[in-house]
Amino acid sequence: MNRQLKEQYRRLGISEEVCEFGEKIEISLKERFEEIDNRAEYNQMKVIRAMQQHRVSAECFNGSSGYGYSDMGRDTLEKVYASCFGGEDALVRPQITCGTHALALALLSNLRPGDELLSPVGKPYDTLEEVIGIRPSKGSLAEYGITYRQVDMLPDGSFDYEAIRKALNPRTKLVTIQRSKGYATRPTLSVARIGELIAFLKGIRPELICMVDNCYGEFTEEEEPTAVGADMIVGSLIKNPGGGLAPVGGYIVGRKDCVENAAYRLTSPGLGKEVGASLGVIQSFYQGLFLAPVVVSGALKGAIFAANIYERLGFAVIPDGAESRHDIIQAITFRSPDALLAFCEGIQEAAPVDSYVRPEPWAMPGYDSDVVMAAGAFVQGSSIELSADGPVKPPYAVYFQGGLTWYHAKLGILKTLQKLKERHLVNMD
Numbered sequence: 216m217n218r219q220l221k222e223q224y225r226r227l228g229i230s231e232e233v234c235e236f237g238e239k240i241e242i243s244l245k246e247r248f249e250e251i252d253n254r255a256e257y258n259q260m261k262v263i264r265a266m267q268q269h270r271v272s273a274e275c276f277n278g279s280s281g282y283g284y285s286d287m288g289r290d291t292l293e294k295v296y297a298s299c300f301g302g303e304d305a306l307v308r309p310q311i312t313c314g315t316h317a318l319a320l321a322l323l324s325n326l327r328p329g330d331e332l333l334s335p336v337g338k339p340y341d342t343l344e345e346v347i348g349i350r351p352s353k354g355s356l357a358e359y360g361i362t363y364r365q366v367d368m369l370p371d372g373s374f375d376y377e378a379i380r381k382a383l384n385p386r387t388k389l390v391t392i393q394r395s396k397g398y399a400t401r402p403t404l405s406v407a408r409i410g411e412l413i414a415f416l417k418g419i420r421p422e423l424i425c426m427v428d429n430c431y432g433e434f435t436e437e438e439e440p441t442a443v444g445a446d447m448i449v450g451s452l453i454k455n456p457g458g459g460l461a462p463v464g465g466y467i468v469g470r471k472d473c474v475e476n477a478a479y480r481l482t483s484p485g486l487g488k489e490v491g492a493s494l495g496v497i498q499s500f501y502q503g504l505f506l507a508p509v510v511v512s513g514a515l516k517g518a519i520f521a522a523n524i525y526e527r528l529g530f531a532v533i534p535d536g537a538e539s540r541h542d543i544i545q546a547i548t549f550r551s552p553d554a555l556l557a558f559c560e561g562i563q564e565a566a567p568v569d570s571y572v573r574p575e576p577w578a579m580p581g582y583d584s585d586v587v588m589a590a591g592a593f594v595q596g597s598s599i600e601l602s603a604d605g606p607v608k609p610p611y612a613v614y615f616q617g618g619l620t621w622y623h624a625k626l627g628i629l630k631t632l633q634k635l636k637e638r639h640l641v642n643m644d
């Protein structure tokens with residue numbers, strides 16, 4: 216690191232010692248970062264090719280209002296998503312309010328009363344519990360007479376094939392597979408492992424609809440789960456594929472009939488994909504997708520950098536510093552509330568927005584302990600932007616993700632280290 220750059224970091228409150236510690240770690244990650252750059256390059260070409268193939272033009276950015284009939288920008292974007300993510304069709308809309316909504320839509324539109332949903336990878340993401348009705352909730356699948364079965368993964372992180380075989384029955388219509396570990400401690404699934412699971416399921420019941428909750432996984436590998444047999448992949452545009460620019464939205468990509476079902480449920484039977492104004496956000500969807508491969512690569516570098524820093528300092532990190540990556544989430548276990556708080560304060564102070572506020576733990580609805588969150592984002596709640604949160608209870612783990620650029624992610628992590636050091640919560644010798 217040259218003197219000028221060190222001086223710049225110093226102005227942002229990072230000491231020379233912290234800079235040098237970070238630099239040593241960064242140098243040791245050169246090869247891994249190269250791998251990530253190569254993957255970003257591959258995915259960048261994939262996105263550009265899809266945009267060229269579908270003749271994206273300036274008119275696509277005009278947007279529509281009212282019913283949104285014949286919205287060329289919207290229809291073309293859906294073709295781009297389908298090509299890019301390897302599906303027959305896509306639904307990509309600002310009317311899909313978030314990831315949970317996209318998943319609920321895919322489920323509620325492709326299941327009918329009497330059908331059963333199976334999760335062969337354990338408990339799904341928290342918000343899905345109410346969608347499914349694991350926790351009773353208005354409008355849940357359970358209220359419509361759709362039942363749910365779950366098979367947990369084995370303690371070593373492998374699939375419990377025998378239990379999955381037993382759980383399948385003539386009513387099993389749809390299987391939901393969550394790619395990212397979310398806030399669970401099981402490993403995140405690679406696309407290859409998802410492929411093995413789908414092959415096993417379809418070997419028994421070829422007509423099963425296999426849906427993948429693709430949140431946080433997009434562009435972390437060369438292929439998406441559609442390449443290994445997924446009938447639908449589902450995600451949020453304020454995570455990876457929105458590239459930080461999409462201000463709202465969700466997507467479903469996959470088999471034509473599955474996407475069609477979702478469209479008729481999102482709008483109305485008889486209307487489907489034909490309506491839905493793209494308003495003024497469509498250009499950000501295109502441009503965000505265009506940037507997404509590089510944005511995701513920055514977030515991945517940040518996650519790996521943090522894992523290696525905190526592993527070196529003696530903290531438990533998931534994934535560990537050397538593991539292969541299939542999503543952008545990093546967990547660090549601090550075993551102390553002070554360290555958890557210091558970490559979140561560091562992330563907040565590094566933000567371009569709201570850097571001057573201090574995150575405070577609070578009793579968020581739906582949690583059984585206080586939760587502390589740090590985010591200074593351009594888009595509210597966007598978790599492709601650098602953000603961190605953790606429940607203030609043992610083992611005091613923080614989950615962090617994102618960073619629109621690698622340099623910002625790096626500053627955030629150095630800032631966390633600086634905070635921990637100043638409060639004598641780490642030993643850097």
Ligand SMILES: *Cc1c(COP(=O)(O)O)cnc(C)c1O
Nearest residue numbers: 313314315340395397428430451
């Ligand atoms: C974020 C996330 C969701 C829910 O998305 P929201 O946009 O927060 O509603 C679902 N599943 C996984 C794995 C996620 O990471």
